[in-house]
């Protein structure tokens with residue numbers, strides 16, 4: 001079973017969710033409508049909805065019921081991206097202009113608020129306070145993760161632990177919750193729900209590490225945005241933290257970050273720092289840690305029931321660290 005096979009196996013249900021996503025952001029306000037649809041139409045892997053559907057197979061699978069969770073999670077993800085692009089001053093996402101670039105920052109803030117509010121509208125179609133609580137907690141943690149990231153921008157003194165704590169909040173938790181809520185909405189057994197949460201958490205950690213690696217090693221075409229964006233935005237990621245353990249690299253990276261923090265960035269110094277990081281052991285070390293998280297994710301699946309979707313989850317987990325987009 002390959003990644004595309006999973007999407008084609010669930011293609012009717014993914015289609016159903018895609019339509020619901022579009023319907024859910026429709027607004028009488030033309031500008032809100034256009035801005036929300038802009039990001040939705042730019043595509044995306046729809047990983048969170050796929051995790052919801054797969055996890056739902058471990059209980060009583062009901063696509064209508066699961067779609068409320070899947071749509072809400074994808075909308076939350078989208079809302080955070082619209083806001084994140086304002087914070088990161090990013091011009092491109094998924095090969096398209098970001099909302100803040102196509103319109104402006106004020107429109108982007110309201111569009112993010114609007115999409116988040118729609119996510120709440122959708123999930124409250126389920127009369128499940130337990131699900132509402134888990135979802136709200138995840139969003140609160142994401143905001144805390146982003147605040148931590150903001151405080152640690154340009155900071156090369158931060159530890160690997162700081163980085164891991166931050167990505168746990170900003171990324172891993174929402175993926176963990178996607179698996180957990182899919183199982184919960186389908187009333188899967190408690191132990192299975194717990195294992196799927198742990199699976200999602202570890203996949204989420206690997207996913208963000210891979211995202212941060214790709215930002216350094218990918219091409220603009222693969223990424224849909226310029227490579228090296230993280231460091232330019234001041235975001236010091238895992239491969240960089242590992243790379244600067246080498247003294248020959250740390251001085252250049254420090255100076256590059258200093259220049260980026262100041263009024264005028266020294267582009268050739270930033271390029272030099274990026275070249276050093278790309279050729280450093282930091283890349284391999286970050287890859288190794290991502291692979292460890294995938295091993296943990298696969299281990300979490302060991303004692304869940306042997307239905308075909310267990311293998312689908314494993315395929316998705318392996319794709320996370322092999323992906324180039």
Ligand code: FPP
Nearest residue numbers: 079080083084112116139142143146170171
């Ligand atoms: C992308 O990270 C951003 C996130 C994973 C989380 C963003 C969260 C918020 C903005 C806070 C919560 C907001 C709302 C609306 C509830 P990245 O910048 O590393 O990745 P990128 O390369 O995709 O931009």
Ligand code: MG
Nearest residue numbers: 084085088090
């Ligand atoms: Mg960003």
